[in-house]
Amino acid sequence: MAEAEILHPGLFSSIQDLGRFGLREFGVPVSGAMDQQAAGMANLMNGNEPDTAVLEITLQGPKMKFTGPTQIAISGADLSPELDGVKLENYKIYSVLPGQVLSFGRRNTGYRAYLAVKNGFKTEKLLKSRSWSPGITPHNRLEKGMKLPFLGSEARGSEKNAAVNPDAYITSAVIEAFRGPEFELLSASEKETLEKGNFSAAKESNRMGIQFQEKLENSLQPILTSPVLPGTVQLTPSGTLIVLMRDGQTTGGYPRILQLSEAGINTLAQKLPGEKLQLKLIKYK
Amino acid sequence: MREYPKIIRLGERAILLEFEPEISLEILKKLLSLKRYLQEKLLKQDVEVTNTYNSLLISYVSPIEDAYGEVFRLFEEFKAAKISFKYQIRLFHIPVCYDENFALDLEEISRAKKLSKEEIIGLHSSVDYLVYFTGFLPGFLYLGGLPETLHFSRKIHPRQSVPKGAVGIGEKQTGIYPQASPGGWNIIGNSPVPLFDPTANPPCEIRSGDMIRFYPVSLEEHEKIKEEVQRGKFHFKIEQNG
Numbered sequence: 090m091a092e093a094e095i096l097h098p099g100l101f102s103s104i105q106d107l108g109r110f111g112l113r114e115f116g117v118p119v120s121g122a123m124d125q126q127a128a129g130m131a132n133l134m135n136g137n138e139p140d141t142a143v144l145e146i147t148l149q150g151p152k153m154k155f156t157g158p159t160q161i162a163i164s165g166a167d168l169s170p171e172l173d174g175v176k177l178e179n180y181k182i183y184s185v186l187p188g189q190v191l192s193f194g195r196r197n198t199g200y201r202a203y204l205a206v207k208n209g210f211k212t213e214k215l216l217k218s219r220s221w222s223p224g225i226t227p228h229n230r231l232e233k234g235m236k237l238p239f240l241g242s243e244a245r246g247s248e249k250n251a252a253v254n255p256d257a258y259i260t261s262a263v264i265e266a267f268r269g270p271e272f273e274l275l276s277a278s279e280k281e282t283l284e285k286g287n288f289s290a291a292k293e294s295n296r297m298g299i300q301f302q303e304k305l306e307n308s309l310q311p312i313l314t315s316p317v318l319p320g321t322v323q324l325t326p327s328g329t330l331i332v333l334m335r336d337g338q339t340t341g342g343y344p345r346i347l348q349l350s351e352a353g354i355n356t357l358a359q360k361l362p363g364e365k366l367q368l369k370l371i372k373y374k
Numbered sequence: 375m376r377e378y379p380k381i382i383r384l385g386e387r388a389i390l391l392e393f394e395p396e397i398s399l400e401i402l403k404k405l406l407s408l409k410r411y412l413q414e415k416l417l418k419q420d421v422e423v424t425n426t427y428n429s430l431l432i433s434y435v436s437p438i439e440d441a442y443g444e445v446f447r448l449f450e451e452f453k454a455a456k457i458s459f460k461y462q463i464r465l466f467h468i469p470v471c472y473d474e475n476f477a478l479d480l481e482e483i484s485r486a487k488k489l490s491k492e493e494i495i496g497l498h499s500s501v502d503y504l505v506y507f508t509g510f511l512p513g514f515l516y517l518g519g520l521p522e523t524l525h526f527s528r529k530i531h532p533r534q535s536v537p538k539g540a541v542g543i544g545e546k547q548t549g550i551y552p553q554a555s556p557g558g559w560n561i562i563g564n565s566p567v568p569l570f571d572p573t574a575n576p577p578c579e580i581r582s583g584d585m586i587r588f589y590p591v592s593l594e595e596h597e598k599i600k601e602e603v604q605r606g607k608f609h610f611k612i613e614q615n616g
Binding site: 110111112113114115116117118215216224225226267269270312313314315316318320321338339340345348349350351373 | 382383384385386387388390392395396397418419422426427428429431433435437442507508509510511512514516553570572573576577578581582
């Protein structure tokens with residue numbers, strides 16, 4: 090098995106696929122790529138199945154050396170990837186030869202990039218998924234010296250590139266959301282703040298949840314502990330809004346005032362702490 | 375006021391069925407019957423049905439065109455058929471060591487309640503708790519049935535880390551932390567049994583609708599059971615009742 094040897098871990102990276110479906114019963118978070126559109130695109134370009142494991146890279150990318158040949162595609166955030174010091178572009182396929190080093194530099198757009206190798210990373214599968222998740226898998230972040238296995242595949246030279254660079258959803262400030270089960274309990278002014286206000290992700294955000302810096306007045310009582318999903322927006326007693334993300338818990342007792350659309354979750358996954366965003370309330374078709 | 379259950383969309387790939395906001399065996403039985411019915415009618419690889427105290431969540435692996443219509447129709451069918459499944463109730467016996475090494479807050483509860491530690495331990499291990507569902511953390515069981523005498527408010531300053539297996543009391547609830555985690559409950563003991571094992575299939579043995587009863591063990595027994603767990607030799611003591 091060929092490997093990508095981690096020379097420098099960067100800020101925070103983890104192996105992710107589509108996650109663990111069917112294990113909510115046991116309180117297991119679904120996990121998987123935060124921005125599933127980007128992860129899916131990197132796999133698609135590489136001819137991989139949708140549930141293939143990719144590396145999710147947050148803000149500052151790692152540096153890694155490949156011990157075998159493969160082809161790679163990078164999607165999502167533009168973190169200035171380079172192969173042996175030569176600039177790469179997102180949404181293109183590149184051949185990688187044994188010994189070559191992939192590194193990342195300045196962030197241009199987005200927050201999370203995805204690296205797919207041909208046939209995917211073959212790290213350990215636990216509970217039907219390779220997604221790293223705290224409390225489930227032995228690791229939850231990339232560390233120096235780790236070796237990510239993959240099946241070496243003949244480098245084929247340059248292949249056709251993806252037709253579009255779907256950057257628009259990554260740089261968009263608009264996050265789509267449906268009304269949540271407890272939305273109607275909000276006061277008129279709370280609803281207006283939600284629809285008209287500016288929000289931004291707080292520093293205390295991670296794969297479990299993204300908090301907003303701006304608070305809402307909160308007059309709601311807690312609810313009986315109930316199901317929550319990635320994209321559920323909870324209103325805590327202190328008025329903080331927490332959007333549960335892919336590693337989020339399966340149940341919660343705070344009012345669920347909004348539910349982000351799938352597209353909304355993907356876009357939110359690409360927001361830097363402090364970056365301005367607006368919520369756009371949409372209706373079910 | 376809409377009538378229960380409310381059928382609510384939760385995003386593009388889940389439907390919520392919400393019953394009266396109550397914690398009761400009656401509601402749980404109704405939920406579990408409906409859950410079983412839906413599980414039989416829907417494709418398991420594409421749909422997962424889970425419950426909490428008063429909700430069922432039907433979640434689809436990918437966004438689906440008419441999930442709402444499908445769930446609505448199945449619920450109407452279920453109501454019309456007046457189906458009620460018979461459940462075999464399983465009672466799990468769970469060892470808890472209430473030794474002061476683990477029971478960080480037993481003293482405080484004892485003083486506040488004017489009950490001896492032995493009385494508290496006796497009460498805590500004298501009743502059968504109903505497992506409503508698993509949530510919050512992998513393997514964390516939401517239990518009902520804590521005797522009212524033992525209800526005790528959460529700690530004002532939650533601990534940064536509560537050890538794996540810690541048995542705690544928070545308000546009207548008692549439970550076991552399946553892994554080390556921050557926690558605000560009052561810790562009165564520790565259970566060495568495995569509540570969640572990601573390498574096992576299924577990763578949790580105890581499920582919604584089961585009952586559990588605690589029994590006190592000494593430090594030595596706690597240590598012995600812990601070793602059994604590590605060697606893969608531990609088996610739950612389970613009683614099956616009609």
